[in-house]
Amino acid sequence: MTTIRRFQAADWPEIWALLRNTFASGDTYAYAPDSTEAEIYHAWITSPAATYVACDDAGQILGTYTLKPNQPGLGGHVCNCGYVVAPAAQGQGLATAMCLHSQAQALDLGFRAMQFNLVVATNERAVRLWQHLGFAVVGRLPGAFRHPTRGFVDALVMFKTLDKRTAADPR
Numbered sequence: 001m002t003t004i005r006r007f008q009a010a011d012w013p014e015i016w017a018l019l020r021n022t023f024a025s026g027d028t029y030a031y032a033p034d035s036t037e038a039e040i041y042h043a044w045i046t047s048p049a050a051t052y053v054a055c056d057d058a059g060q061i062l063g064t065y066t067l068k069p070n071q072p073g074l075g076g077h078v079c080n081c082g083y084v085v086a087p088a089a090q091g092q093g094l095a096t097a098m099c100l101h102s103q104a105q106a107l108d109l110g111f112r113a114m115q116f117n118l119v120v121a122t123n124e125r126a127v128r129l130w131q132h133l134g135f136a137v138v139g140r141l142p143g144a145f146r147h148p149t150r151g152f153v154d155a156l157v158m159f160k161t162l163d164k165r166t167a168a169d170p171r
């Protein structure tokens, strides 16, 4: 069984290994592929409002996500999340579970909507998954992402208004 819980300090080495490998590929997130551990700790742990991990029964970390306001002040009721699943655990519903969990957490924290700012258009699995979970593509940013092998590719802005009904799995 998978458990999703808040990040604890002892989780960091496992999360860092997962994030370092994911960002090193340079095809899904804008973080520089050679980002330092301190930079990613700040981005994933210090700066978000909350960070969560998904673990298996043995406590091994299979995935992680962050939750934070997308804008300060008057835009602060819209949150932003980032999700990463370990390659060996992909295709088993983990990102689905984390995204549903994040929507429930966001509602509990008082957010009214969730926005993804830079979903790389070539990350087709992610685009399809977020659409299936009720996120709409509200904008397409031409060439906004510098892909390591495909050059300048489009990025999508995706948005979902949250309420207790829509935060459930629509499938």
Ligand SMILES: CC(C)(COP(=O)(O)OP(=O)(O)OC[C@H]1O[C@@H](n2cnc3c(N)ncnc32)[C@H](O)[C@@H]1OP(=O)(O)O)[C@@H](O)C(=O)NCCC(=O)NCCS
Residues within 6 Å of the ligand: 022, 028, 083, 084, 085, 086, 089, 090, 091, 092, 093, 094, 095, 096, 097, 116, 118, 119, 120, 123, 125, 126, 128, 129, 132
């Ligand atoms: C994108 C990413 C988060 C998806 O994670 P995942 O855990 O593989 O996603 P899920 O398993 O929940 O969903 C993937 C697909 O598998 C399907 N699935 C869900 N449970 C399943 C199961 N038990 N068996 C087989 N397939 C299943 C889902 O329905 C989904 O299909 P869909 O794309 O048609 O909707 C993951 O590939 C990843 O971490 N990539 C690198 C970082 C990244 O791209 N993050 C997102 C940036 S926007």
